[in-house]
Amino acid sequence: MTALLAATGLRKSFSSRASSRRGGGSRPAEDVEVLAGLDLAVAAGESVAVVGPSGAGKSTLLRVLAGLSAPSSGEVRYRGTPVTGPPEGVAVVFQDYARSLFPWLNVQRNVGLPLREQGVPRAERQRRATQALRMVGLDDIDRVAHAYPWELSGGMQQRVALARAIVAGPHLLLLDEPFAAVDAQTRADLQDLVLDLRRQLGLSLLTVTHDVDEAVYLADRVLVLSPRPARVIDDLHVGLPQPRSQLTTRADPEFTRLRTEVQAALVRTG
Numbered sequence: 556m557t558a559l560l561a562a563t564g565l566r567k568s569f570s571s572r573a574s575s576r577r578g579g580g581s582r583p584a585e586d587v588e589v590l591a592g593l594d595l596a597v598a599a600g601e602s603v604a605v606v607g608p609s610g611a612g613k614s615t616l617l618r619v620l621a622g623l624s625a626p627s628s629g630e631v632r633y634r635g636t637p638v639t640g641p642p643e644g645v646a647v648v649f650q651d652y653a654r655s656l657f658p659w660l661n662v663q664r665n666v667g668l669p670l671r672e673q674g675v676p677r678a679e680r681q682r683r684a685t686q687a688l689r690m691v692g693l694d695d696i697d698r699v700a701h702a703y704p705w706e707l708s709g710g711m712q713q714r715v716a717l718a719r720a721i722v723a724g725p726h727l728l729l730l731d732e733p734f735a736a737v738d739a740q741t742r743a744d745l746q747d748l749v750l751d752l753r754r755q756l757g758l759s760l761l762t763v764t765h766d767v768d769e770a771v772y773l774a775d776r777v778l779v780l781s782p783r784p785a786r787v788i789d790d791l792h793v794g795l796p797q798p799r800s801q802l803t804t805r806a807d808p809e810f811t812r813l814r815t816e817v818q819a820a821l822v823r824t825g
């Protein structure tokens with residue numbers, strides 16, 4: 556079976572020409588290796604979480620998988636086709652919703668933006684944006700659609716970012732620490748929302764996070780990264796029953812066993 560998304564032998568280095576003030580001169584360019592020959596695959600319908608220590612290269616990995624940054628070597632394929640730019644059918648949700656939404660566009664226009672880029676006519680954009688806003692639980696459409704992002708709470712803004720991610724009917728969502736900037740209750744609500752959207756829309760998910768509990772809660776499989784330069788050092792199957800529930804899933808002894816196993820893998824590598 557062809558994986559929906561597959562990465563093979565991904566390497567990524569940045570060249571840093573750091574100037575040294577104390578020395579008065581500049582140090583020679585130095586390659587910083589961030590991804591060290593990384594392989595991963597996401598099957599259709601699967602939810603994969605990637606956890607790794609801070610600075611491991613998680614965001615870099617996500618940008619390369621999304622076609623937003625080219626690998627130094629290796630390859631990403633989406634539905635068997637090499638990724639050379641953002642593929643149609645893949646949407647990204649970033650942690651920093653405040654910067655990912657445009658402050659000068661109201662909510663409805665922010666959500667409809669991917670459709671505008673596809674040349675979808677205005678009335679159709681509005682209809683589909685409204686539908687997407689309903690799906691993410693922003694029911695007070697008249698108020699929310701015409702508000703500006705900065706008039707909404709952090710949790711609502713992240714719902715708007717999710718609405719924009721689903722508006723064009725993607726098959727795969729790539730999420731980069733999507734709930735890191737909100738309080739614990741909002742974070743739990745947003746995790747359940749993403750799992751609901753996955754069920755309703757038949758989405759596949761790849762979530763990058765440093766939160767072990769979140770990884771186990773969201774995923775069918777957790778990949779553990781080594782510290783930079785990142786490699787996949789563990790691949791754990793999560794057999795917890797679906798649908799997940801903040802109460803019963805987290806109280807399940809299997810949840811505790813899995814989170815301990817992921818923690819142990821992170822400690823071993825650190």
Ligand SMILES: Nc1ncnc2c1ncn2[C@@H]1O[C@H](COP(=O)(O)OP(=O)(O)OP(=O)(O)O)[C@@H](O)[C@H]1O
Pocket residue numbers: 569570571587589607608609610611612613614615616765783
């Ligand atoms: N554009 C860039 N130029 C140079 N170095 C970069 C660039 N982007 C990332 N890096 C370096 O790559 C390394 C990994 O960064 P990245 O943000 O991918 O890690 P991360 O695991 O997402 O970190 P965190 O857990 O803190 O969010 C860091 O050392 C960072 O300084």
